[in-house]
Amino acid sequence: MPEFDYDLFTIGGGSGGVRAARFAAQAGARVGLAESRDLGGTCVNVGCIPKKLMSYSAHFHEDFADAAGYGWTLPGAPTFAWSELIAHKDREIAHLNDIYKKLLDNAGVTTYHGYATIEDAHTVSVNGRRYTARHILVATGGHPVRPEVPGKELGIVSDDFFHLKGLPRRAVVLGGGYIAVELASILNGLGSEVTLVYRRDRLLRSMDADLGTFLVDEMAKKGIKVVFNATIESLAASGAGEETVKTVRLSNGDVLEAECVLFATGREAATAGLGLEKAGITPQNNGAVQVNENFETSVSSILAVGDVIDRVALTPVALAEAMAVVSRLFGKGERKMSYQNIPTAVFSHPNVGTVGLTEEEARQEVGELRIFKTSFKPLKNTLSRNTERTFMKLVVDAATDRVLGVHMVGAEAGEIIQGFAVALQCGATKAQFDLTIGIHPTSAEDFVTMRTPV
Numbered sequence: 001m002p003e004f005d006y007d008l009f010t011i012g013g014g015s016g017g018v019r020a021a022r023f024a025a026q027a028g029a030r031v032g033l034a035e036s037r038d039l040g041g042t043c044v045n046v047g048c049i050p051k052k053l054m055s056y057s058a059h060f061h062e063d064f065a066d067a068a069g070y071g072w073t074l075p076g077a078p079t080f081a082w083s084e085l086i087a088h089k090d091r092e093i094a095h096l097n098d099i100y101k102k103l104l105d106n107a108g109v110t111t112y113h114g115y116a117t118i119e120d121a122h123t124v125s126v127n128g129r130r131y132t133a134r135h136i137l138v139a140t141g142g143h144p145v146r147p148e149v150p151g152k153e154l155g156i157v158s159d160d161f162f163h164l165k166g167l168p169r170r171a172v173v174l175g176g177g178y179i180a181v182e183l184a185s186i187l188n189g190l191g192s193e194v195t196l197v198y199r200r201d202r203l204l205r206s207m208d209a210d211l212g213t214f215l216v217d218e219m220a221k222k223g224i225k226v227v228f229n230a231t232i233e234s235l236a237a238s239g240a241g242e243e244t245v246k247t248v249r250l251s252n253g254d255v256l257e258a259e260c261v262l263f264a265t266g267r268e269a270a271t272a273g274l275g276l277e278k279a280g281i282t283p284q285n286n287g288a289v290q291v292n293e294n295f296e297t298s299v300s301s302i303l304a305v306g307d308v309i310d311r312v313a314l315t316p317v318a319l320a321e322a323m324a325v326v327s328r329l330f331g332k333g334e335r336k337m338s339y340q341n342i343p344t345a346v347f348s349h350p351n352v353g354t355v356g357l358t359e360e361e362a363r364q365e366v367g368e369l370r371i372f373k374t375s376f377k378p379l380k381n382t383l384s385r386n387t388e389r390t391f392m393k394l395v396v397d398a399a400t401d402r403v404l405g406v407h408m409v410g411a412e413a414g415e416i417i418q419g420f421a422v423a424l425q426c427g428a429t430k431a432q433f434d435l436t437i438g439i440h441p442t443s444a445e446d447f448v449t450m451r452t453p454v
Helices: 015-026 041-046 048-070 082-107 178-190 209-221 315-330 359-365 413-425 430-435 444-448
Strands: 006-011 031-035 110-113 116-120 123-126 129-138 142-144 170-174 193-197 225-227 232-238 245-250 255-258 260-263 267-269 302-304 344-346 352-356 369-376 390-397 403-409
Touching: 006 015, 006 116, 006 315, 015 031, 015 041, 015 082, 015 129, 015 315, 041 048, 041 082, 048 082, 048 178, 082 110, 116 129, 170 178, 170 255, 178 193, 178 209, 178 260, 178 344, 209 225, 209 352, 209 359, 209 390, 209 403, 245 260, 344 413, 352 413, 359 369, 359 390, 359 403, 390 430, 390 444, 403 413, 413 444, 430 444
Parallel strands: 006 031, 006 129, 031 110, 129 302, 170 193, 170 260, 193 225
Antiparallel strands: 116 123, 123 129, 142 267, 232 245, 245 255, 344 352, 352 403, 369 390, 390 403
């Protein structure tokens, strides 16, 4: 009789949890997985996927306007129905939930719908029943947090955004990170009057400084009002229902009114009530689980991956971490996790894409640099009245000629940066960039035609 019910029990059915469970089962392990909500986690349900779908929708108003410059005449003014967008989005998310379930079933994973808690180093409890496992994997992800201000219950967080009953006429978004600029862009593109409030003086502070500086100018062109060096001090409400008006008092003395106030001020690990302490594991102040290079906690039979370990909160990173765990536990240990040159995109309007070191990081790491920059109006915008511009930047080690960072603000930045991420992973030099033939006419070709350092 087996010593344990399962070889691996995964708590959390998001990207990292499903990937680990599925591939461990395919490697021959007996695997159980518990998820109390819909499969797919934040990314599928209230993150990457619905956000990108809604971003596509929000771009259409510019596409309709641009079409006139190319000879198209629309028969009437385009109209937008929020309820239709949400219904279509929900249908696609439900389809993805089903796909995740089928992937687990086909791999032989036993799935439990319920909230799992840890009882000890080898035991979990789900819906009142206990299960033992040789290894327990915590992949519970994270959740958005609300700032501690009077009236905070009148605001919403990103999870709530995807289930709003209607498009607000006016919205105040608090924050300056990727969630804030993405959701502000979506609201603006769909027709809301948007004010973005941020306590610092530059957007996207974790990225290269030029990106946030360039992005704010482009967002302002589209009608988004950005208030820097301020935060929300209090919220008050008048009226009832969806049309309730919130009075927003800012720390700089401004008073705003809006139907929607969205807090995008950070996330924390979802470990409350998980029972880690029963097994002798103490979460960090933000709830995050501390792990070593093998993703083991202080109790070696309990591991963790994804947003819950608070390293790099990106879906592809969680997938890679999960594969490293499965490789070590049930394979040959050939998969290793590297956090170098992780590409990422921000689906603001315009998009932001980045891979490698920022200029600030590179100066600290290698010292002397050569910096290449360019800014231009994309060809698509020359026949329309669209004033959106594109920005590109290369950070190069002056001593070795190696390209250390590739950064962009502009249409399809994520699609373009993905290819350059491969180049950085291979250690490409600026000379090799220069020898590469560009595809003309594209925006991407400018990354291989910049010749003069700034």
